[in-house]
Amino acid sequence: MRIIPPAVVLLALLVALPLAPTSAKAQGERELVFGMSAAFTGANGELGIEYYRGLMAYLDYYNARVGEGGRTIRVEPANDGYNPGPCFQNTVNFIVRDDVFALAAYVGTPTATHVLPLLQKFEDRHIYMLFPFTGAQPLRDDPFGKYVFNLRASYFDETRVLVSRLLAVGRGRIGVFYQSDAYGRTGWDGVRRALAAQGRHIVSEAAYHRGAAFSRDFSLEARHLMDAGVDAIIVVGTYASQAAFIRDARNAGCDLPIAGLSFTDSDKMLDLLKAESERTGRDYTADLIQSQVVPSYEETGLPGVRLYREIMGNYEGGLVPSGGEAYSPRRYSFVSFEGFLNGRLLGEMVRRMGDAPSRERIPEVLESIRDFDLGIGVDAHFGPDRHQGLDAVYLTTVRDGHFRSIDSWEKWRK
Structure with missing residues (x-):
C-alpha cells in the first residue's frame, strides 16, 4: 500500500479547506448523514451502482420504519471513478466541508486505502470508515485498522479457501493474474501466503493496469501462464478484465479452472462471457470458480435472503447516483446483496445509539x-x-447460467 506523506496530506487539506465552512451541509435534527465515495462511472461503474442500490434499498426500508424519536439515515454518494485521487478529494470534502457522521460503503481497495491517512489525521474528530466493499488487509491491520469496521471476509480469507480447495484436488501449480495496484497486490499476497503455508509457491504470474476494458487483449498474459505449466489460475481483477482474460485464455486453448474473488462482480462478468459465447458459439462459462462473501441470493431458505428479495425485487430507487452512468439495474446480484447487508448493520448501529448518537x-x-x-x-x-x-467464504461455479454453490470439486481433480 502506498502511504501518502503527511506533507502531501496537509497540502491537499489546505487546498480543500476554503471550499466551504465546516458543517456547510448541516445534518437534520433527526437525521445522520454518511459519506460514500465509489465508482459510478468507468470500467467499474456498474459495480458501484449495484452496491449503492443494495445499500439504499435497505436504508429506505429502514427509514420508513423509524419510529418517533429515532434517527433516519442519509447517504451522500460521490463518484470517484475507481481512482484514488478523486476519492481522496471526496473524502476531504466529506470530513471538512460536509461534516458527515462517518464514511460508509466505500468501494475498492486502491481508493479506500488511499484515504486511510486521513482517518489518522482527523483522529481528534473521530472519523471512521464503515463497511467498505473491499477485503484489503490495510483496512484491517495496524496502524489504520482501528479506524475501520468491515462486515465482509478479507481477501486473505478468500484466497486461503481457494488455495486450500485447489490443493485438495491436486492442483498445486497455481498461477496468478492480478491488477497492478493495492487490490491486486493484496490478492496476490493472499495467494502467496496460502501457498507458502503448504510449502509451495506461485508458479507464474502476470499483471495488468487498473481500468482495463473487456475489449483489452490478454492473449500474451494467458499464454505466459500456460507456458509455465500452471494447473489452475487465480484472477484478482474486476469484472471486465477478468472476463477478457477468461475469453483470451479459452481462445488460446486453456481448459484449466480459473478462479476469481468476490470484488469481481461475478454477475456482470458472467453477462459479458455469455454474450461473447452467443456471439462466437464457444462456451466461455465452463470451469469457472468464484469466491463470494455473502451466500447466493437464490438461497431462499435463508430469512436474510428472503427479506433482500422481497425489498430488492420491487425497489426502484437509487438507480443512478449523481454523476453516475445509466444502465439497466439487476433485480438481484451478489454485489447488491452485500450492500443490503451492510445497510442492515448500519441501521443496527444507529438504532443502538438511541437518543445519543455521536462519532x-x-x-x-x-x-x-x-x-x-x-x-x-x-x-x-x-x-x-x-x-x-464475518469470516465466511462461499465458493460458487456456473451452473444453469448462474453462479451457484459448488456441490463437488471432483470434476477438477487431477
Whole structure:
C-alpha cells in the first residue's frame, strides 16, 4: 500500500479547506448523514451502482420504519471513478466541508486505502470508515485498522479457501493474474501466503493496469501462464478484465479452472462471457470458480435472503447516483446483496445509539455487536480486537447460467 506523506496530506487539506465552512451541509435534527465515495462511472461503474442500490434499498426500508424519536439515515454518494485521487478529494470534502457522521460503503481497495491517512489525521474528530466493499488487509491491520469496521471476509480469507480447495484436488501449480495496484497486490499476497503455508509457491504470474476494458487483449498474459505449466489460475481483477482474460485464455486453448474473488462482480462478468459465447458459439462459462462473501441470493431458505428479495425485487430507487452512468439495474446480484447487508448493520448501529448518537461512540457501539443475526446462517460478531464481522467464504461455479454453490470439486481433480 502506498502511504501518502503527511506533507502531501496537509497540502491537499489546505487546498480543500476554503471550499466551504465546516458543517456547510448541516445534518437534520433527526437525521445522520454518511459519506460514500465509489465508482459510478468507468470500467467499474456498474459495480458501484449495484452496491449503492443494495445499500439504499435497505436504508429506505429502514427509514420508513423509524419510529418517533429515532434517527433516519442519509447517504451522500460521490463518484470517484475507481481512482484514488478523486476519492481522496471526496473524502476531504466529506470530513471538512460536509461534516458527515462517518464514511460508509466505500468501494475498492486502491481508493479506500488511499484515504486511510486521513482517518489518522482527523483522529481528534473521530472519523471512521464503515463497511467498505473491499477485503484489503490495510483496512484491517495496524496502524489504520482501528479506524475501520468491515462486515465482509478479507481477501486473505478468500484466497486461503481457494488455495486450500485447489490443493485438495491436486492442483498445486497455481498461477496468478492480478491488477497492478493495492487490490491486486493484496490478492496476490493472499495467494502467496496460502501457498507458502503448504510449502509451495506461485508458479507464474502476470499483471495488468487498473481500468482495463473487456475489449483489452490478454492473449500474451494467458499464454505466459500456460507456458509455465500452471494447473489452475487465480484472477484478482474486476469484472471486465477478468472476463477478457477468461475469453483470451479459452481462445488460446486453456481448459484449466480459473478462479476469481468476490470484488469481481461475478454477475456482470458472467453477462459479458455469455454474450461473447452467443456471439462466437464457444462456451466461455465452463470451469469457472468464484469466491463470494455473502451466500447466493437464490438461497431462499435463508430469512436474510428472503427479506433482500422481497425489498430488492420491487425497489426502484437509487438507480443512478449523481454523476453516475445509466444502465439497466439487476433485480438481484451478489454485489447488491452485500450492500443490503451492510445497510442492515448500519441501521443496527444507529438504532443502538438511541437518543445519543455521536462519532465518539461508534467504536463502543459497533464493538458491542456480538452474534448479530443477519439471516444468512452465520452471525456478525465484533469486539475490541475484532473489526471484521464475518469470516465466511462461499465458493460458487456456473451452473444453469448462474453462479451457484459448488456441490463437488471432483470434476477438477487431477
